[in-house]
Amino acid sequence: MHPKLAVRDVSKVFRQGGKPLSVLEKINLHLYPNEFVCIVGASGCGKSTLLNIIAGLSEPSGGQVQVDGEVVQGPGADRGMVFQSYTLFPWLTVAENISFGLKLRALSSTEIRERVAYYLNVVGLTQFARAYPKQLSGGMKQRVAIARALANEPEVLLMDEPFGALDAQTKEQMQLFLLGLWEQTRTSILLITHDLEEAIFxxxxxxxxxxxxxxIQRELEVSLPLHRSLDLKLTPAFIELKRQVIHTLRGESNP
Incomplete structure (x- = not known):
């Protein structure tokens, strides 16, 4: 099977005080069709820089990113992006926020209305179509941001710490929501986080x-059931995976 997304030998060097600062070095990873993959690492390890390169918002100093075998040259509709900050337009309604990107494409008004209605239903916000962002909770705002990204029907959905600004309880509910959404749409998702439990779940x-x-220090297969509940986080298999990730982050051998 060919990967939907391939990152090949990607490096990134910034200039700091006139001196080179290597932020990413020889990153290789892949994401297959319909797969959900997480990148986990401590703050400052270059996760967001890598995601920006994949999104086409920043150029690599070396290597390349491919989507369906085509080299990424910049932002494109084949990649949707969801940030930690909701990046919603406060003067637009929920429906107008979701349709914003669609109006920049050669789509009929009928198709735009149908897509907006469909993704409002997918994220459970149909009754809030005419609400404004200030009237929504944090979790609801992030659902709008996800719906806006999905409405463009990207090949890959990129998510940069999407639940980092939410409280613990809302974060867990959004994790369940995202898993359900992935099971429904089977969009290929690449999500970065520093939350180990979130990545494993x-x-x-x-x-x-x-x-x-x-x-990339290690690649781990998550051999857990595809249909997951929050109780999974209490199981021995989940705890063992968390132990392995922690040992890897600490740089310990024989995890």
């Missing part, structure tokens, strides 16, 4: 990054 595979410079 959501992903089929996990890439663990080290820092200074950012490298």
């Amino acid at each position: 959501l992903a089929q595979r996990i890439y663990v990054m080290s820092a200074h410079p950012g490298r």
Whole structure:
């Protein structure tokens, strides 16, 4: 099977005080069709920089990113992006926020209305179509951001710490929501997080990054049931996976 997304030998070097600063070094990873993959690592390891390169918002200093075998040259409709901050337009309604990107494409008004209605239903916000962002909770705002990204029907959905600004209870509910959404749409998802439990709970595979410079330290298969409940976090299998990730992040051998 060919990967939907492939990152090949990607490096990134910034200039700091006139000197080169290596942020990413020889990153290699892949995401297969319909797969959910997480990248986990400590703050400052280059996760967001890597995701920005994949999204086409930043150029790599070396290597390349491919989507369906095509080299990424910049932002494109084949990649949807969801950020930690909701990035909603406060002067637009929920429906107008979701339709914003669609209006920049050659779509009929009928198709735009149908897509907006469909994804409002998918994220459970049909009754809030005419509400404004200030009238929504944090979790609801992030659902709107996810619906806006999905409405463009991207090949890959990129998520940058999407639940990092939410309280613990809302975060867990959004994790369940996202898993249900993935099961329904089977969109290929690449999500970055520093929350180990979140990565294990959501992903089929996990890439663990080290820092200074950012490298892929380990790839882990998450051999847990596809249909997951929050009680899964209390099981021995889940706890063992968490132990392995922690040992990898600490740089310990024989995890």
